[in-house]
Amino acid sequence: MTSESYDFNGKKVLILGGLGFIGSNLAIRLAQEGAEVKLVDSMLEQYGGSLSNIAGFEDLIEVNYSDIRDTHSLGYLVRGMDVIYSMAGQTSHIESMHDPFTDLDINCTSQLSILECSRKFNPEVEILYASTRQIYGRPLYLPVDEKHPIRPADVNGINKYAAEMYFKLYHEVYGLKCTSLRLTNTYGPRQYVRDDKHGFVGIFIRLALAGQPIRIFGDGKQLRDFNYVEDVVEAFVAATGNSQLHGGAYNLGHPDKHSLLEFVETLSEHANFSYEIVPFPKDRKAIDIGDYYGSFELFSSLVDWAPKVSLEEGLCRTLEYFTDHSDMYLASDG
């Protein structure tokens, strides 16, 4: 069903941030579809890039180490590509408040680089950008659709939205084929779980695997529409080659909503740890967005996509993956 609209066989694809969580899952999938996959990764510490993420698939995937903020190498790398997936980013909300300039640099300046390089050296390329539901901030209504006001609650949300506006603009002014997908909380194999830098999902998974106590901030009732990474990869695959999407930005999401407490309870069915509910630390409360779940109706109306993996199944597969590969993920392996 999924790649009816686009035949990846022999196509040249460039995945920026390709050694990271979602990028690497996408890379493996596209390599299996027969695409010539090249990854770009800067291996910035704590951004999730790791060769472990493509272990077993090294022969199918070419790795180019460089920073997408470097327009010289990027300008060379984009040439001849059929599709670029822009998956590199700083994803931590808290970190974006502590170090807003790095967030700006990576989430904003770099995306402008991708567009400028593509415009100059490969204007026919298709570009898919991994945006985020974080741009909406605290929801005014639920489910959040694409008409919801954009009110970012942290620096990360502002920078991601600025980047989205660039993609839209470069489509409108230069005709570049740009599509943005707004990801919600994504989890699954190859997720960054090494430390606390990448949000609560990775933290909870690490603690569950290590059998350490989990602390849930607030009351644990905050709702989310968690997406299993395979479903997110499927969304990028399904969106590729669909010209109806160009210039737009589309929510992903999941029909099932789960509270943070349910997320932890589901984990606890497959792992052995304790958990408790504790008050919000002040700095987190200031940028907490409360309940969030989105409508992906618009995207589904244009693309043959719907999430297939339930939280129960997804978490089970995630824990299995990390248990099987614990040597690569839970220690510091660079």
Place this chain on the structure above:
Amino acid sequence: MTSESYDFNGKKVLILGGLGFIGSNLAIRLAQEGAEVKLVDSMLEQYGGSLSNIAGFEDLIEVNYSDIRDTHSLGYLVRGMDVIYSMAGQTSHIESMHDPFTDLDINCTSQLSILECSRKFNPEVEILYASTRQIYGRPLYLPVDEKHPIRPADVNGINKYAAEMYFKLYHEVYGLKCTSLRLTNTYGPRQYVRDDKHGFVGIFIRLALAGQPIRIFGDGKQLRDFNYVEDVVEAFVAATGNSQLHGGAYNLGHPDKHSLLEFVETLSEHANFSYEIVPFPKDRKAIDIGDYYGSFELFSSLVDWAPKVSLEEGLCRTLEYFTDHSDMYLASDG
């Protein structure tokens, strides 16, 4: 009427971009109100900063040459200030498309710098930010009010909007006293008229003064709500110290709408030049926004402000100023 709400006498104010067009007019006004005025200007070529702009007022105004992208000096400069006016910016729409990174640097990164420095070294300071109607892009309805969707039509509009979002965020998260005013086309004494880098208003004024032919793109019927710089300065003065405004962004504007052709015709009543209407060059058409005029009702409901100067009177005073000071403005004086 105007400074009822805020007594500038003895207050320390910092004007970033203070040797530029609006910054210098504001500086002179605040110095006359008894404020201790310090300007910061980087003297970047073609950004409009010029000592000529404060000629005759040098004794009342302290000038500090530095770049607001330099967080070290900025972090020192913000200390002890009562009010900061953030007037520095790259304002050319066309230039933002030719060199988007510099626009990002100045309009986005620098504003984040101001906020970070204020948060760390002077969290009680009030900050007023000169934003722009450019963030709205091509209007969906007229007059444009603050509820109008934000759809920037160029890189400049995106970066200015990202900055505005930072100001709002730092108010919400850190309690900084930030107010954004969205300026429409501003004209008047001390405007940058030396070359074509700063938009059509400055270009038309220079050509009118030089007696050279003016070319109007399109059909000349595009409407604008021109503000005379004295009215804009008055808006910043009136907004200062008004806590109701903090965290918000407010349109300026003018009850009178004029077409570009009327603007040129009004100029021609006071200067001797020819003019013609020519088709849009392609790069300008792509980012042209058509008619624009805004509603400043929201701002007027919170602040005792309305523009007082008609286009007729304003242009007459502008031409007079530049004629009296032609030695300083029409040649290259650094």
